[in-house]
Amino acid sequence: MLEDMGRVKKRVDGLILDELLPKSHTVPAIDLLYTMMRDYPARPGKGMRPYLCVTSCEAFGGKEDNCLLTAAAIELFQNWILIHDDIEDGSEMRRGSPALHKKYDWVLALNTGDALHARMWESLLRNRAALGESRTFDIMAEFARMIDETTEGQQMELRWVVDNDWGMSEADYYLMCTKKTSWYTVISPMRLGGFVAGAPTSSVDSLVEPGKKLGVGFQIHDDVLNLSAGSKYGKETADDLLEGKRTLILIKLLSAADPQDKARIVEIFSMSRVARRPFMGEILDLIHKYDALGYAAARSTELVNDALAMMKNVCWTGNEGAARRIEEIARFAVERDW
Numbered sequence: 001m002l003e004d005m006g007r008v009k010k011r012v013d014g015l016i017l018d019e020l021l022p023k024s025h026t027v028p029a030i031d032l033l034y035t036m037m038r039d040y041p042a043r044p045g046k047g048m049r050p051y052l053c054v055t056s057c058e059a060f061g062g063k064e065d066n067c068l069l070t071a072a073a074i075e076l077f078q079n080w081i082l083i084h085d086d087i088e089d090g091s092e093m094r095r096g097s098p099a100l101h102k103k104y105d106w107v108l109a110l111n112t113g114d115a116l117h118a119r120m121w122e123s124l125l126r127n128r129a130a131l132g133e134s135r136t137f138d139i140m141a142e143f144a145r146m147i148d149e150t151t152e153g154q155q156m157e158l159r160w161v162v163d164n165d166w167g168m169s170e171a172d173y174y175l176m177c178t179k180k181t182s183w184y185t186v187i188s189p190m191r192l193g194g195f196v197a198g199a200p201t202s203s204v205d206s207l208v209e210p211g212k213k214l215g216v217g218f219q220i221h222d223d224v225l226n227l228s229a230g231s232k233y234g235k236e237t238a239d240d241l242l243e244g245k246r247t248l249i250l251i252k253l254l255s256a257a258d259p260q261d262k263a264r265i266v267e268i269f270s271m272s273r274v275a276r277r278p279f280m281g282e283i284l285d286l287i288h289k290y291d292a293l294g295y296a297a298a299r300s301t302e303l304v305n306d307a308l309a310m311m312k313n314v315c316w317t318g319n320e321g322a323a324r325r326i327e328e329i330a331r332f333a334v335e336r337d338w
Contacts, residue, residue: 005046005048008064020076020119021119023038032104033108033112036104037119039100041076043095047075048332049078049184050072051071053067053192055193055325056191056192056322061319067193067197069124076123077120083109083110083116086101089245125140127196135195135196135198139192142191145188146183150184152179153175153176153177153179153183156176156180157245160246161244164270170248177220178212178216181215182215183211186211186215187208187211187215190326191211200315203317210306214333217303217304218300221300221336223240223245223247225336227249227287227293238284241280243273261289301334304331308330308331
């Protein structure tokens with residue numbers, strides 16, 4: 001599966017960098033914009049979202065070639081929203097290199113994200129030639145839904161940070177995560193593959209509920225990796241802690257900690273990012289003390305297993321091998337170490 005994922009990623013990356021994004025301009029400022037637009041797309045990544053889109057398309061009887069533009073647009077979405085996300089979260093690293101707003105000025109990075117956003121919609125319009133007007137608009141409507149869900153989830157998470165709110169429950173976290181991660185990581189990529197293939201609406205809609213669970217499981221595993229995977233992860237180790245990101249790990253830690261430890265945790269996270277940096281070792285010790293990492297890892301596996309059980313009810317009408325690969329992708333989501 002990983003080899004096939006790499007093959008699809010190579011095709012999608014080639015389409016983005018060779019055809020969908022501009023390479024140079026005679027005006028220096030615009031030439032810099034083009035350089036910045038190509039920065040994140042040129043960095044190494046897993047390519048799971050476009051692969052899930054292409055594989056779903058084949059599982060519904062569609063063709064990979066007809067799905068590449070949509071898969072590439074998902075990657076453009078991923079990259080422009082990561083640029084904005086890194087600015088909002090104050091992230092230092094992205095995919096093993098400095099975040100774009102650290103490499104350049106943050107206002108230039110913000111504008112670059114806007115430019116990639118526009119290219120995403122422009123790319124989707126190219127679908128009309130192969131898929132026709134109706135399917136193209138169905139695909140664009142799904143992108144609009146995906147953006148709505150993602151930004152609502154991001155708003156929930158940012159509001160917790162801005163308000164220094166540590167009173168959220170696991171249910172609050174699952175709702176935020178469903179919106180912020182599940183829709184653009186799993187639900188929409190699979191549904192988009194179905195739209196490209198011309199799958200029945202009932203089949204496309206049946207992907208939503210298992211996709212929610214799979215996406216949340218993916219995000220929890222991602223949060224676990226941030227504290228355990230080191231350089232493989234591509235971000236600064238424990239960067240999520242420095243950001244004060246609300247994860248299931250921290251929610252479990254706060255619910256399990258005794259009053260003294262809980263007060264200390266809240267005290268540390270009430271500090272600024274710079275001020276709290278020296279105390280990250282203390283927080284990690286508490287995470288291990290209360291086995292919050294183990295709890296999160298077990299919950300991630302449970303959610304993915306639930307998703308796989310629900311996925312058996314999806315009426316795939318195309319390539320049986322592609323349908324089996326979707327299950328492999330789901331297992332990869334919680335077994336990967338990067």
